[in-house]
Amino acid sequence: xxxxxxxxxxxxxxxxxxxxxxxxxxxxxxxxxxxxxxxxxxxxxxxxxxxxxxxxxxxxxxxxxxxxxxxxxxxxxxxxxxxxxxxxxxxxxxxxxxxxxxxxxxxxxxxxxxxxxxxxxxxxxxxxxxxxxxxxxxxxxxxxxxxxxxxxxxxxxxxxxxxxxxxxxxxxxxxxxxxxxxxxxxxxxxxxxxxxxxxxxxxxxxxxxxxxxxxxxxxxxxxxxxxxxxxxxxxxxxxxxxxxxxxxxxxx
Numbered sequence: 734x735x736x737x738x739x740x741x742x743x744x745x746x747x748x749x750x751x752x753x754x755x756x757x758x759x760x761x762x763x764x765x766x767x768x769x770x771x772x773x774x775x776x777x778x779x780x781x782x783x784x785x786x787x788x789x790x791x792x793x794x795x796x797x798x799x800x801x802x803x804x805x806x807x808x809x810x811x812x813x814x815x816x817x818x819x820x821x822x823x824x825x826x827x828x829x830x831x832x833x834x835x836x837x838x839x840x841x842x843x844x845x846x847x848x849x850x851x852x853x854x855x856x857x858x859x860x861x862x863x864x865x866x867x868x869x870x871x872x873x874x875x876x877x878x879x880x881x882x883x884x885x886x887x888x889x890x891x892x893x894x895x896x897x898x899x900x901x902x903x904x905x906x907x908x909x910x911x912x913x914x915x916x917x918x919x920x921x922x923x924x925x926x927x928x929x930x931x932x933x934x935x936x937x938x939x940x941x942x943x944x945x946x947x948x949x950x951x952x953x954x955x956x957x958x959x960x961x962x963x964x965x966x967x968x969x970x971x972x973x974x975x976x977x978x979x980x981x982x983x984x985x
Contacts, residue, residue: 741814742809742811745804746808750801750804756797756800760793760794788843790939791841792838794944795839798948799838799926803834806918807831810827810896811823813904814827817906818908822908825908826907826908829911831915833911833917837916841923841927849938857869865934868979870975873931875971875975876975877929877968880968881929881964882969887961892921892925893954899918903917932971
């Protein structure tokens with residue numbers, strides 16, 4: 734009888750959740766300092782140092798937010814891969830799969846850093862491009878809500894909610910197939926969550942409490958039953974909120 738500590742799914746889940754907890758603790762310790770974060774935000778510019786630091790901050794945030802939501806997929810991949818690989822080779826294979834997945838979020842983080850830097854130069858954002866002013870907030874709310882109602886969102890969510898179905902449909906065996914398989918799933922994950930990430934600019938891109946709310950939403954959307962239904966309701970609520978903000982702003 735295999736002890737639970739030797740169960741690859743249990744080990745993967747424990748490691749990923751422990752890493753996520755450590756990242757959240759570090760983020761709270763550093764980003765919870767409002768004055769420090771305000772100073773960082775105001776230093777955003779097109780210099781290589783600023784872009785590198787801003788990209789690193791976004792990558793740090795993406796790891797913390799997406800690790801818990803990724804646990805079911807990586808744990809399932811570890812369970813299935815155990816039939817082909819054992820021991821250290823299995824750990825390497827799971828690591829490579831995870832790297833493929835997170836590589837797309839790394840690209841997303843770099844793009845977000847460049848976007849933040851560009852937004853900082855406009856009159857619609859403040860605090861170094863991390864905080865949208867009312868008109869931009871309304872547009873972002875509507876965009877995120879509208880995305881929730883699209884067929885592409887439904888397809889991405891279906892793949893994210895059914896790890897075994899995804900693996901059966903797209904399986905690539907061995908270490909060689911681990912990275913492209915993780916990359917493939919990462920594309921669905923970015924498609925599922927990327928537009929909602931835009932709400933970080935509405936609430937303050939470096940506000941830890943709102944990051945936690947979005948992270949919990951991503952976990953709920955991927956695990957709680959009937960996500961397709963209440964996800965659409967959330968989309969409608971976001972659209973209504975966006976219209977309310979826009980109308981209220983433009984009518985002043």
